[in-house]
Structures are given as C-alpha cells and as structure tokens.
Amino acid sequence: MARGNTRQRIQDVALELFAEQGYEKTSLREIAERLDVTKAALYYHFKTKEDILIGIFQDLTRPMDELIEWAGTQPRTLETKQEILRRYQRALLAATPLFRFMQENQATVSQLSIGLTFKERMITLTGLVQEPDFTTTDKVRSISAIFTLHAGTFFMQNVEGDPEEKHEAVLEVALDLIGQAHRA
Incomplete structure (x- = not known):
C-alpha cells in the first residue's frame, strides 16, 4: 500500500x-x-497519538487555509463574502469527523497545539466576512453566518429531512445573514 x-x-x-x-x-x-x-x-x-491528530487536523484544515488565502486576495464585496460562505460550508462538510471529534473532546483539543491554531483560523475567517464600519449588530450577523454553517453541519443531522436540502437551507440562512449585514 x-x-x-x-x-x-x-x-x-x-x-x-x-x-x-x-x-x-x-x-x-x-x-x-x-x-x-x-x-x-x-x-x-x-x-504519538498527538502526531496522528495533528496530521488529521492539517489534512482537514488545508481547505480552510486555502480559503483564507484566496479570500485575502479578493475584493471585499458581498459576492466575495457569499463565496467564502459557500466554500467554507464545503470545507466543513469534508471535515465533519474532525469537527465532531473536536466538539466532543474540547478539553483534550485545548491542550494540544492544534487548538490555538484553529481559534486563530476562525478569528481570521470571521474577519474576512465583516467590515470595520459595520455596526455591532451587523458584525454579529456576519459572525453568525459563519457559525450558522457550523451549527448546520453538526446539529442538523438530528433534524428530519433530506441531507442535501438541509445543507442548502443552512447555506441560505448564512447567505441571508451576510446579505443583511451588507444592506444595513
């Protein structure tokens, strides 16, 4: 092999x-x-087990790093922010097993070197979907769009319905939130 x-x-x-x-x-x-x-x-x-976990983390977060790099080169428009959300949802779906592990093992993850780098990635990503002149409410909308994708990826599995329809609905809500932040 x-x-x-x-x-x-x-x-x-x-x-x-x-x-x-x-x-x-x-x-x-x-x-x-x-x-x-x-x-x-x-x-x-x-x-070590930590080496395995770090390897998993690096493989599954590579799309997130690529997204952050791509987004940093794009104009800060509503369309760019919408595309960030679309790409981030695809990355989340691909990394579902890792994120489920992180959720269920928060104490362990916080002690490993991967915990901090993930937090830094999230701070960077949320910064890419908001603007300095946004009101506090619109900053909350922008950050909520990202976390809507998280919640939708992990908690919608307990909701009845077609998985594809649920993913589309979650993305629609996230896009609505970012759209509202931009219209204000």
Whole structure:
C-alpha cells in the first residue's frame, strides 16, 4: 500500500477509535490492532497519538487555509463574502469527523497545539466576512453566518429531512445573514 494511503488509513481508524472511546483512552496499540499492523509499522508514520491528530487536523484544515488565502486576495464585496460562505460550508462538510471529534473532546483539543491554531483560523475567517464600519449588530450577523454553517453541519443531522436540502437551507440562512449585514 502506498505511504499516503497508509497514513490516511491510520488517521481514519484513529479518528474512529477516538470518537468511540475518547482520545485519552485510545492507545497506539489499539490503533495498530484495528488496522491489523504492527506497532512498529504505525510508528513509521506517527510516533504519538498527538502526531496522528495533528496530521488529521492539517489534512482537514488545508481547505480552510486555502480559503483564507484566496479570500485575502479578493475584493471585499458581498459576492466575495457569499463565496467564502459557500466554500467554507464545503470545507466543513469534508471535515465533519474532525469537527465532531473536536466538539466532543474540547478539553483534550485545548491542550494540544492544534487548538490555538484553529481559534486563530476562525478569528481570521470571521474577519474576512465583516467590515470595520459595520455596526455591532451587523458584525454579529456576519459572525453568525459563519457559525450558522457550523451549527448546520453538526446539529442538523438530528433534524428530519433530506441531507442535501438541509445543507442548502443552512447555506441560505448564512447567505441571508451576510446579505443583511451588507444592506444595513
């Protein structure tokens, strides 16, 4: 198996185990057993559980970094902000397993080096969808648009309905919020 595929399998299995029994209670030995590989084979790719988690985090946050970089080169228009929201929703949907882990393991995540960098990314992203001259209410609308996508990605799974329709509805609400902030 190619190295990239093995790394991906390790990360996927580790995230499954972290979700099932918690980060703290999962050992490298258990990850190796679930993968049916030796601990040495696992060590070749990752030395610690934190290395695995950081690898997962980097892979799944790359789209967020690319979005921030792209948005920084665009005009600060309503259309740009709407496109930021669309792209961010796609990134969130792709990273759902990681964000679910982060939500369920906040104490662990806050102790790891990834916690702070995620907070910094969120601050940057929310800054890209608001303007300095926005009223406080419009700043709240702009930030709420981002968090509407978060809530919609993670909490709408408990709401009846077609997943695609729910994603579209969540995006529509986020776009409404950013539109209202711009019209004020």
